[in-house]
Amino acid sequence: MRIGIPQETKNRETRVALTPEGARQLAEAGHDVCVEQGAGTAAFLPDREYEAAGARIVSTAEAWDADLVLKVKEPVEREYDLLRDNVLFTFLHLAANEPLAAALVAARTTAFSYDTVQLDDGSLPLLTPMSAVAGRLATLEGGHRLLSSQGGRGVLIAGAPGVAGARVVVIGGGVAGSNALAQAVGMGADAVVIDLDEDRLESLAATYGDAVRTVVSTPEAIEREALAADLVIGAVLVPGHRAPRVLSRDTVLAMRPGAVLVDIAIDQGGCFEVSRPTTHDDPVFTVGDVQVYCVANMPGAVGATATAALTHATLPYVTAIAGGWQGAVEADPALARGLNTDAGTVRYPAVAQAFPHLPADPLAAPGPADR
Incomplete structure (x- = not known):
């Protein structure tokens, strides 16, 4: 699978979605890892370290045109035109962001949100390190x-x-x-x-x-x-x-x-x-x-620390999605709860509730236990 890592565009956002070590693990698994030029610079992760790990350094358009796009923060308005019917894995916080929810639905993006991946005990394994x-x-x-x-x-x-x-x-x-x-x-x-x-x-x-x-x-x-x-x-x-x-x-x-x-x-x-x-x-x-x-984006103030912590948490889920997102969702209820939009519909129940005018087909994933 072709995996793209665009540079973050939010104000003073110094994090990047994947460390060079994470890129190495994905490349060794046979994936084509495409990192936008300069994506890791603000976290003191230069392009040469990604290249040494087996990644390719690419343009903005190429990073977004991947089968799976990894980001840290939600796409901002100037990035909406880059959305497409691929897989996006990032923080979305969609229940408070109607314009982005509508843009993802319009682009038919399969969007997973770090902040809604939830284990059976109610914990949030991808939000926890950033929280x-x-x-x-x-x-x-x-x-x-x-x-x-x-x-x-x-x-x-x-x-x-x-x-x-x-x-x-x-x-x-x-x-x-x-x-x-x-x-x-x-x-x-x-x-x-x-x-x-x-x-x-x-x-x-x-x-x-x-x-x-x-x-x-x-x-x-x-x-x-x-x-x-x-x-x-x-x-x-x-x-x-x-x-x-x-x-x-x-x-x-x-x-x-x-x-x-x-x-x-x-x-x-x-x-x-x-x-x-x-x-x-x-x-x-x-x-x-x-x-x-x-x-x-408070953790953007400590991009080196936050990037390492985020990659440690997300990489197992990225690996699963890269093997085929449908199978990954079927195998892991926690990841299934992270699915927010797909095929032009809202799939996350709270987002569907927040924006009832958007087309919705909430995913019937098992709910967290003991809540």
């Missing part, structure tokens, strides 16, 4: 924005001798939220985590003891904790669906002057009412006296 990276970055970026030089409250997350650390509130205790929490605790924050799942809160309490205060999620609790916070990190995820809005504009307007919001869920539409996507070049906007950080 972990984004969670850790959220605390680091939030701490940076709290500096007076950045317009923040002048509060150090770690505090100082005799001075408490910043109050960091994490909404959502999943992979991204727990990694944000771990980073906050490690930096010495006065940390709070809010979640609906009391078992999850109990587990976090057992891990961190008195270093973290756990709170069961209610609208009243979220408002109360946000008003007392220096930094609020939103990490709410409903797999495949648009993120629920858990923090109102009115609450944001009443927060402490110089406080910071970081919305990790922005790829799925954002979990704060005020959220809108931002870029690495222009990462924050203000609502009242609060800074809001909503960069939609």
Whole structure:
């Protein structure tokens, strides 16, 4: 199979969908690996390393004209004309992106989304490594924005001798939220985590003891904790669906002057009412006296680390798809759940629900267990 790896086009996106070592494994399996010229440069993976691994360096058009196209981020509008009736494997977040859903349907693309590949236990094996990276970055970026030089409250997350650390509130205790929490605790924050799942809160309490205060999620609790916070990190995820809005504009307007919001869920539409996507070049906007950080490709800030982590997770699935996607779907329910569009129809139930006017034939894959 001819496998294409285009260069990413999203603002400051430094990741690439495949490392040279991943390219070597696919080439040794007999596949024709076509990497767009310069695709790995921003992750410090030069073309010569791909060529040494057995890949070919090609143009943009050739990379997109492959049987299977691997990307990191969803195609942006200027790439819609490159879509066709081949297989695309990338992050899509379609439930929050109607124009892309319509473009994939129109192009008859067989599109699998990393973020909806889901194991029987409900876990998301391809989203997990990037969620972990984004969670850790959220605390680091939030701490940076709290500096007076950045317009923040002048509060150090770690505090100082005799001075408490910043109050960091994490909404959502999943992979991204727990990694944000771990980073906050490690930096010495006065940390709070809010979640609906009391078992999850109990587990976090057992891990961190008195270093973290756990709170069961209610609208009243979220408002109360946000008003007392220096930094609020939103990490709410409903797999495949648009993120629920858990923090109102009115609450944001009443927060402490110089406080910071970081919305990790922005790829799925954002979990704060005020959220809108931002870029690495222009990462924050203000609502009242609060800074809001909503960069939609946070792991792009650490492209070398994130590219390696993503390839480790995706390569087994890429190998399966390259052997024939229909057979791969039949053999692996987790991959079947990742199918979002095919043959001019929406196949993922939550996307069909979000955009009922698009033609749909939801795939009847077994649902995750124990959810």
